[in-house]
Amino acid sequence: MASQKAKKQVSSLPHMTQAAQEEKRRQLAYKELVQKKKPRPRYLRNVLVAFVVGGAIAVLGQLVLRFFMSRGLDLDAASAPTLAVMILVGVIATGLGIYDELGELAGAGAAVPITGFANTIVAAAMDYKREGWVLGMGAKMFLIAGPVIVYGTLAGVVVAFIKFMTSP
Amino acid sequence: MTYLFAFLVGGAICAIGQLILDFTNLTPGHMLVLLTVAGAIAAGFDLYKPLLEFAGAGALTPVSGFGASIARGALAEAKRMGILGLFTGVFEYTGMGIAVAVFFGALVALIANPKA
Numbered sequence: 001m002a003s004q005k006a007k008k009q010v011s012s013l014p015h016m017t018q019a020a021q022e023e024k025r026r027q028l029a030y031k032e033l034v035q036k037k038k039p040r041p042r043y044l045r046n047v048l049v050a051f052v053v054g055g056a057i058a059v060l061g062q063l064v065l066r067f068f069m070s071r072g073l074d075l076d077a078a079s080a081p082t083l084a085v086m087i088l089v090g091v092i093a094t095g096l097g098i099y100d101e102l103g104e105l106a107g108a109g110a111a112v113p114i115t116g117f118a119n120t121i122v123a124a125a126m127d128y129k130r131e132g133w134v135l136g137m138g139a140k141m142f143l144i145a146g147p148v149i150v151y152g153t154l155a156g157v158v159v160a161f162i163k164f165m166t167s168p
Numbered sequence: 169m170t171y172l173f174a175f176l177v178g179g180a181i182c183a184i185g186q187l188i189l190d191f192t193n194l195t196p197g198h199m200l201v202l203l204t205v206a207g208a209i210a211a212g213f214d215l216y217k218p219l220l221e222f223a224g225a226g227a228l229t230p231v232s233g234f235g236a237s238i239a240r241g242a243l244a245e246a247k248r249m250g251i252l253g254l255f256t257g258v259f260e261y262t263g264m265g266i267a268v269a270v271f272f273g274a275l276v277a278l279i280a281n282p283k284a
Binding site: 043046047048050051052053054055056057058059060061062064065066075076079080081082083084086087088090091092094095096097100106107108109111112113114115116117118121122123125126127129137141144145147148149151152153154155156157159160161162163164 | 170171174175176177178179180181182183185186187188189190191196197199200201203204205207208209211212220221223224225226228229230231232233234235237238239240241242243244246247251254255257258260261262263264265266267268269270272273274276277279280281282283
């Protein structure tokens with residue numbers, strides 16, 4: 001069955017010699033075998049775990065947000081300290097080694113929340129300190145978080161500029 | 169009730185991130201950048217503030233909320249003090265978090281080691 005499909009594909013190449021066709025057929029059959037044996041990501045399990053873990057971190061964030069809003073801050077003013085507290089949570093969880101395990105379990109569920117942003121910074125800082133405090137830790141802390149800040153700033157300034165110019 | 173919406177929206181954004189990882193060849197770094205930029209653009213279309221009011225931290229804490237916070241901060245400051253505010257406002261909401269990450273991140277790296 002698998003080789004039949006390969007045969008069909010190869011027979012559309014009449015310019016090849018018999019031996020070359022045979023070789024090509026073998027390659028295609030092998031490719032199909034690899035495709036079949038390769039472990040597929042468990043899509044449904046991955047997406048469900050990401051949803052639940054990401055949701056749970058958001059609920060924790062909501063507790064923090066509520067706390068700051070109960071102190072009289074409005075939604076905008078409470079954003080900054082809420083982000084900061086969640087980042088601190090991510091830093092501590094990474095230091096204790098908890099966050100890496102969570103990352104293995106939950107994938108994007110751990111990476112997408114802002115605690116994951118903190119995790120990439122601390123993990124890089126710990127990893128690269130062996131290359132020196134200045135050129136190791138100092139330079140490479142933002143190895144993964146850096147692009148987020150760079151492109152967030154680029155997009156943010158452009159978006160805000162357009163809004164600023166177009167709004168009355 | 170906001171807690172439920174926070175769970176659903178925060179979870180959904182993470183689920184989108186997971187789908188991007190599983191169904192494209194993008195690395196986690198690319199996926200995070202994509203969500204951040206998407207959040208900033210959504211803020212430009214006035215989509216993020218309503219989501220924030222509806223779902224609170226469910227919209228704020230994912231990295232897309234980080235991008236949206238950069239755009240919202242830049243716009244708020246630009247409205248307050250003119251065009252220069254675009255740049256002073258970028259880290260209005262996010263700067264505190266970045267400072268915390270740098271300071272305590274370095275502190276943790278001083279005392280803790282990565283697992284083997």
